[in-house]
Amino acid sequence: MSGGDTNDSVAGGGTGGSGSTAGGGASERLVRLLGGDETAWLVDRARRRLEQGKPLTGTVTLTTATPAQRRAAEVLLGRRAGAGSSLSVSLDEVDRTLRVGGITADGLHEAVIRLRGPVRDLAGEKVAQATAWERAFARLDALVIDRPELSGWRSWLESTGLVRRLAATAGEARTLLDRLSTVLERLPSPGTRLGRLAAETCADAHALDEGRPLATLALSAARALSGLPYAGEGGADARRSAWAAVGVHLDDLSSFVLCLGLPGDDHSPTGRMLSAARTAGEPCVLTLRQLLRHEAPLRANLVRICENPVVVAAAADELGASCPPLVCGGGRPSAAVWRLLDLLAAGGATFAYHGDFDGGGIAIAAAVHERVGFLPWRFDAASYRAVPSSAPLSGQVRPTPWDPELSAVMERRGVRVEEELVLAELIADLAPKGRRGH
Known part of the structure; x- marks a missing residue:
């Protein structure tokens, strides 16, 4: 018996006795020939092939066979099983032996089921x-x-x-x-x-x-x-x-928005807070809880929006109570930012926006533009070209509907311009009688 099937080769012996697992209809001869420990490896290998949808043909090899396993193969086949450490058995020959000997009408396939039970269709x-x-x-x-x-x-x-x-x-x-x-x-x-x-x-x-x-x-x-x-x-x-x-x-208090110079009113707690902060020339932090409880629109004309808190801090330091309405998006707008912008839009406000010239900044601006619309505040192609920078552009640049040329220019130039680089110009725009924002 020569020529092993390398895909079915294993080292060592079988998996243990299987005579006790034979179905009630298994004959004593079937159990004697294939139901013992010495032939368990052969039955297991045949079962594995059936589970994988493979035919019971070809040769299987046990690379390290014991003398008892070799004798069991010789009893099964009625002849010597070769010499050496490995043992090769032809599945076709086993099938033929079982059929010719009247042990199982359907040969090895039936023998496997009677000894091991139904075969899974893997x-x-x-x-x-x-x-x-x-x-x-x-x-x-x-x-x-x-x-x-x-x-x-x-x-x-x-x-x-x-x-x-x-x-x-x-x-x-x-x-x-x-x-x-x-x-x-x-x-x-x-x-x-x-x-x-x-x-x-x-x-x-x-x-x-x-x-x-x-x-x-x-x-x-x-x-x-x-x-x-x-x-x-x-x-x-x-x-x-x-x-x-x-x-x-996540909750009403962890979402907040920073603003400066927003006009308030005397009719609500939020309105009075805004009025007091505007009079004092100090930034005001409003939580989402406060804004959700303020149902009336907030009245303002032009409201400028910046991306970074440093703009609000500088405006408060230099302009104080004379700073016009300014809202900080704080990066990606929180629920509180959106609520404040919605209240201002409902009150008839228009918006001017500035942010970072990079992939993230453009994405934020696009979201704000889609939500409330705005005029660019030094946030167009001309303004971008005017600022020296060598910082590499980060992130993918989305379309810029407020100035379609901007996204194309940014892609070509490939540099990032952060808001802090034009802080002086932004504060000058906010100052009374200052230059008109771009």
Whole structure:
């Protein structure tokens, strides 16, 4: 018996006795020939082939056979089984022996089932499992078709295997991803508390709490919708900012907005705070809680928006009470920033915007422009060209509808211009009788 099947070669002996596992209909001769410890390796190898959908043909080899295993093969086949340390057995010959000897009508295939029980269809199980996972993602994939900004994130989910780590089975994954799809259908959701979003989409106010599988997936999708890295940072501030970028706040007090010179009124606590801060020439910090409780529009004419708090601090130092209305977005606008801008827009205000000339700054500006509209405040192509800089441009530059030329110029020039580099010019624009902003 020569010519081993290398794919079926193993070192060592069988897996133990199997006579006790023979079905009730197994004949004594079948058990004697293939049911013992010495032939267990051969039956196991045949069963493995059946499970994999392979035919019971060719040769299997045991690379280190004991004398007892060699004698068992000789009894089975009725002749010597060769010499040396390895033992090769032809499955075709075993099948023929079982059929001709009247031991099993269906040869080796029947023998394996009678000795080991029903054979699993591993190939079929694999196909069924793959189909189940496809169905698990079906609703999410349909949503991504309509939300192309999520296509890169969807590929990232696949490449990282994140869903399979969070859900043990395709069934669990389907439940998880269907809930995720319901959440994503609501995003962005300006001014919504996280607990309320969870309750309304999942019937569980804690479904989006930190550490929950759904929260992990939803937060990565929120980052994707905001142009942030999908994995992101793990700190509470980064998590709060990512949710805020899609309008969702963790609580009413952790979301706030910095402003200076906004006119207030005498009819509400928030209005009186703004009036007092304006008179004193001091910056005012308003929480989302305060702004949600202020239902009346805020009246103002032109309101300038900056990206960085340093502009507000410098304006307060140099202009004090004479500074015109100024709101700081603080990077990616929080729910409080959006609420304040909405109240000002409802009161008839118009806006002028300045921010950082880089990928992130343009993305923030685009979100503000889409929400409330603005005129560029030294935030156009001409202003960008006028500032010397050698810092490399970071991030992908989105279209700039307030000045379509700007994005093209930034791509060609390839440098970053931070807001602090033009701080003096911005303060001069804010000063009474100062230069008109670009």
